[in-house]
Amino acid sequence: MGRPPGNKPTSFDIAYLAGVSQPTVSRALRGSRSVSRATRERIEAIARDLNYSVDKNASSLRSQRSNTIALLFFEDPTPDESNINPFFLAMLGAITRQCGARGLDLLISFQKMEDDWHVRYQDSHRADGLILLGYGDYTLYQRRLTELVGAGTYFVRWGSVGADTIGPTVGSDNVGAGRLAGDHLLDLGRRRIAFLGQADEHYPEFADRYAGLCDAMAAQGIAPDPALQVDALTAEDAGHAATMTLIGRGVPFDAIFAASDLIAIGAMRALAEAGLTVPGDVAIVGFDDIPAASLTTPPLTTIMQDMKGAGQLLVDTLVAQVEDQPLPPGTLPARLVVRRSTSG
Amino acid sequence: MGRPPGNKPTSFDIAYLAGVSQPTVSRALRGSRSVSRATRERIEAIARDLNYSVDKNASSLRSQRSNTIALLFFEDPTPDESNINPFFLAMLGAITRQCGARGLDLLISFQKMEDDWHVRYQDSHRADGLILLGYGDYTLYQRRLTELVGAGTYFVRWGSVGADTIGPTVGSDNVGAGRLAGDHLLDLGRRRIAFLGQADEHYPEFADRYAGLCDAMAAQGIAPDPALQVDALTAEDAGHAATMTLIGRGVPFDAIFAASDLIAIGAMRALAEAGLTVPGDVAIVGFDDIPAASLTTPPLTTIMQDMKGAGQLLVDTLVAQVEDQPLPPGTLPARLVVRRSTSG
DNA sequence: CGCCAGCAGGCATACGTATGCGCATATTAT
DNA sequence: ATAATATGCGCATACGTATGCCTGCTGGCG
Structure with missing residues (x-):
């Protein structure tokens, strides 16, 4: 409280107050083992005090990880607004929840599949990966999906899980x-x-x-x-x-x-x-x-x-790709x- | 096509190929008047060719503008997932559309109003401003809203537009x-x-x-x-x-x-x-x-x-604040x- | 013919963080 | 007591872009 606005505290300010160097602040706040417990706690206290929060842009730029995923809705029949499938909207809740639990931000967009939005989002480092959500003619999307795979873009799709699906897919049984x-x-x-x-x-x-x-x-x-x-x-x-x-x-x-x-x-x-x-x-x-x-x-x-499970599985599957870990199985049971x- | 992945082109690459300096590339792509038309077109062609896209993090870091807004849903009665008011979900479509039209990214989260998420989002430069969407006991929110105003956070709220509302508000008549x-x-x-x-x-x-x-x-x-x-x-x-x-x-x-x-x-x-x-x-x-x-x-x-209008007005009102321009009027007509x- | 204006672009630098590497000091082994 | 190892932290630098300032050049005008 009280600092003139537009003059946000940086890790340097904290470093100065704590009598350490800026890198030490960075390490401390990220929980690096190479900062002593005492120093870390001192730094954390000061950070809390100053209401400091890590600059997301600088952090993402340096680490090349945005900790953000992009959610792309696409539906071919409705170019008009509002008429979104209620099922997907419900799933949105589950996805945001899981993102929150994993400390991820969620970008969202409704798009026609024609736009190259999906590629752009990863190229520009806005997001680490994409969740694709949409009904529609699957065969129409195959080419796009193939492109994504070819571009090395991380993504996960909600849909029918089968042998011939393109890219990692999550869906109900x-x-x-x-x-x-x-x-x-x-x-x-x-x-x-x-x-x-x-x-x-x-x-x-x-x-x-x-x-x-x-x-x-x-x-x-x-x-x-x-x-x-x-x-x-x-x-x-x-x-x-x-x-x-x-x-x-x-x-x-x-x-x-x-x-x-x-x-x-x-x-x-x-x-x-x-x-x-x-x-x-x-x-x-x-x-x-x-x-x-x-x-x-x-x-x-x-x-x-199981929408809650679906949200979790979508996010987890995407993160697993980004972190180069084995993917969890892709089907979820449904209930009558x-x-x-x-x-x- | 063809460049090894993980080796994304930068503005330096473009500059090299175009025989100009990096700043010129930046200016050209942002449409600065101080780059000649010929040079700009040459640069644009190369950029398209390389499938270049501006690194969002670097850009936001340098310019201190993320061109992103955050949408915060809050509802007090539902700590459980999924049960989101369908009306707001419909509005989501309009908001994303307007964001798209204005070249803004949209971050989204469902939160309890208790979390200090809203402050964090602007502090960490994730977003330039916040859209607050939610029904619920207005009097419960007043303190939070006052805090936001005090912190100088840009936001706009959907709700009842009246003399005593806290902060910029948009709503139906x-x-x-x-x-x-x-x-x-x-x-x-x-x-x-x-x-x-x-x-x-x-x-x-x-x-x-x-x-x-x-x-x-x-x-x-x-x-x-x-x-x-x-x-x-x-x-x-x-x-x-x-x-x-x-x-x-x-x-x-x-x-x-x-x-x-x-x-x-x-x-x-x-x-x-x-x-x-x-x-x-x-x-x-x-x-x-x-x-x-x-x-x-x-x-x-x-x-x-008028949800389409609502989405537009919310986004426009927020942007007007960020750009320090006069706010548009806040009420929208409804239809029987x-x-x-x-x-x- | 000299001077000033304006255009096009380069130079330097800042944005704030994360991380490889090196260097002390503290700890243990020999 | 000395060498080997671990611990805790600083130095330097990179990430990729945007922008203030300055420069060289062209052209118009007196």
Whole structure:
């Protein structure tokens, strides 16, 4: 208190007051073993007293480590603001928390994948590495990801974890989650389970969820019926449209597993319009457990991903790369949240 | 391409290749008038060629400007992760966009207001200024804000804009928004309008909304009835509880203006349980236009805040301070979104 | 033809920290 | 007692950019 503003204390000021040299201050504050305990504590006291804090720019410049990671959201369908997938926003909380726990700063940006932002961020030493978060057509991103790998940029991606993914990837066990949903519906006696969601290589996460559903059905000796799978992207409208398509096909079904909650909500709207009851005529399971899922009527049974774990794993995986350590395994278990859309 | 990684080009490399001195490179790339056009273009070409990008740390260190702002979320009720107010998350999109447009980086953190994080961020030159975002008991924050002002920290806060606010503040015109909601309900012939939301000095934004409602009623010669105001914080449960209280009071009401969408959603649930129809028995207006608002049955009439404008204004106000320029005015108009909870 | 103005760019240096290396003093082994 | 080792700290310097000041040159004008 009292020092004229714009005249922030430096490590030299501390050194002077402590009667030591500037390097000693630096070492002391970083906890180097080569400063005696007494000296260190004296320096720490003075630093606290002066309200000193290490200049981040000087420190990063000298050490070539920014202790900062950059979070890049990308989504292809929405060039407009605000319409961010609620699931990712929830994950943001977990990521910031883990960054805080590890003493990292977090830079954030929403970008189209076209910009070369991602490269720039590491080149300019703003960040030590990147977290890439986004749904969208995976095949469109492959080239970009390959570039990143080629440039030696450290990054980690949220998505489908498989053999052919490019770069370190962290994701839920989507196959297991699909199996979870399938088992649940099968336990309830449902046999004609529809899947709403793009299930091709462009959207591997959705495809995995479908594969898990098929696994569960196969375990009961039920062959998947292609007529019960309808493509749909993440949005509510898509869920509505897909359900209309499904109904239009005239094949009977007694359950729906939707690849996202928004799809499920759209589906519920379409079912209501068609005079079908939930869960009476059709049981329905969503995916993501977005806040709105518990607010629908009936509340939506869904799959909850481990977002806290996801945030930790993303950050840890990135740091492991930067520090040249072995990467932790990349998949996280998901959990079924039963609500009245299946059990009512 | 091709340069060994870890050997990033510097301005010296460019200078060498261009046959000029390093300072000239710096000036050229920053667009200084004292570099000839020809030289500048030559330098720019080489820089592009080498995939050069200015080292952010060195630049910030030297210029004492980080061109970065820090966004601090704080909410008192949720020490747990994830449960972030969706409204703020939507605003995040607008803020990042404006930061991008102004060439600023954005640091982000969720914190309890107790930590001295906010001071640290500017002291350590991580950020030029802070954006403070959070609901919560305003009176609890006053001391912190006063400290920030005292420390000369640049910041801007989202909240109620009034005479007694501490530090530069940006917010919606909550009084006007309340009037908007009131006028709408009055136009529909409703006369007994309840308000659900804390309306004291601890939550000035809510109080302003209530004041606007009272204004609108007063303009029609209707005196506000204290029995029709029930305290409620932001959450859905609170809305449910408040509505039960309201019903329990036995005073007749034909409309509800809720201080937030989540309160409104809770209210709708309580009304349904009590056998009251929306909008037949009770018309209801929310606030925020969160994504779930259009998914309720019936869809919720609500007040939409100008989030794009808010993001711009927050960033612009902060930058104006840093650059020692006059601050733009701090209030933004809100808009009524009519859905079936009032007009059905 | 000489003088002053203005343009383009170079020189030197500062920003604040981190770290390799060397040098005392203190400690132990021989 | 002397050599070997450890401990604690200072010296010098590097990180890469931005900027105040000065210089050399060109051109216009009296």
